[in-house]
Amino acid sequence: MTKVPLVICNRSGIVRACIKCTHGVPHRPCRTDYGNPYPCTEESTCENIPERAGKRVQCVEVSSVAKPEPVVLDHSAVPVEFTARICHEINKAWCEHTGDTSQKHWEEAEQWQRDSAVAGVLFRLNNPGAAVSAQHDSWMAAKIREGWVYGFVKDPVSKTHPCIVPYEELPEEQQMKDHLFTKTVDMIKELFL
Numbered sequence: 001m002t003k004v005p006l007v008i009c010n011r012s013g014i015v016r017a018c019i020k021c022t023h024g025v026p027h028r029p030c031r032t033d034y035g036n037p038y039p040c041t042e043e044s045t046c047e048n049i050p051e052r053a054g055k056r057v058q059c060v061e062v063s064s065v066a067k068p069e070p071v072v073l074d075h076s077a078v079p080v081e082f083t084a085r086i087c088h089e090i091n092k093a094w095c096e097h098t099g100d101t102s103q104k105h106w107e108e109a110e111q112w113q114r115d116s117a118v119a120g121v122l123f124r125l126n127n128p129g130a131a132v133s134a135q136h137d138s139w140m141a142a143k144i145r146e147g148w149v150y151g152f153v154k155d156p157v158s159k160t161h162p163c164i165v166p167y168e169e170l171p172e173e174q175q176m177k178d179h180l181f182t183k184t185v186d187m188i189k190e191l192f193l
Contacts (some may be wrong), residue, residue, distance in 0.1 A: 076089035077126060083188045087181050091117075094180055098173045102154075110156065116142065124185040133167035135178045140164055 021169045092103040106114065116139065123138045124130070143164055151160020163174055 012015075078189050078192045080118055080121050080125070083185055084114065084121045084187065085183050087121060088114070088117045090180050090184055091177055094173075094177060101193075112156065120181060121185055123191065124182055128186070128189075132175070132178045132182050136163075136167040136170065136180050 088106050088109065092105065095101070095103045104113075105107075118137065119142055120139060124135060127134060127138075140163070143161060146159070148159040148161050148164060150162070150164040151158070152162055154161050154163075163170060167175065167178070
């Protein structure tokens with residue numbers, strides 16, 4: 001059984017790792033679905049995540065949960081581009097519902113938008129149990145790798161996007177996009193498997 005050192009924020013209850021605890025283990029930002037970890041008595045302040053700066057955090061060790069083995073999934077029966085197209089069109093409809101009429105239909109969308117939808121579908125197929133926030137995290141990580149940064153306005157030329165923030169900081173209507181995306185992929189997967 002592998003021990004996984006984690007840190008849980010006393011204020012929010014979100015499991016994150018961001019400090020070097022008294023056990024001498026350097027932590028880094030992470031999320032986990034391991035459930036309720038067993039708290040130890042060591043406490044410190046978090047200085048490495050701006051929104052948690054100065055807040056008390058508690059060092060936690062998960063000693064009774066082994067890291068899950070990676071699952072190799074065969075989702076070859078699921079038509080990925082077809083699924084991405086449906087997700088894109090549902091996203092477009094949701095955007096229009098919330099007042100954003102800038103989205104184009106799949107056939108007219110830029111290649112980077114279609115590629116992003118395909119990558120999102122593949123992420124969900126390969127991580128079926130992942131939290132909805134993980135879908136956003138995956139999208140955001142891909143954008144950052146491609147050179148995108150946070151900006152008040154979505155601009156593909158200067159590569160700025162207002163959604164390059166942690167999932168918890170997204171407005172509710174933006175979080176809904178990730179819910180719609182994951183549910184759509186899950187539904188289509190059920191049709192084909």
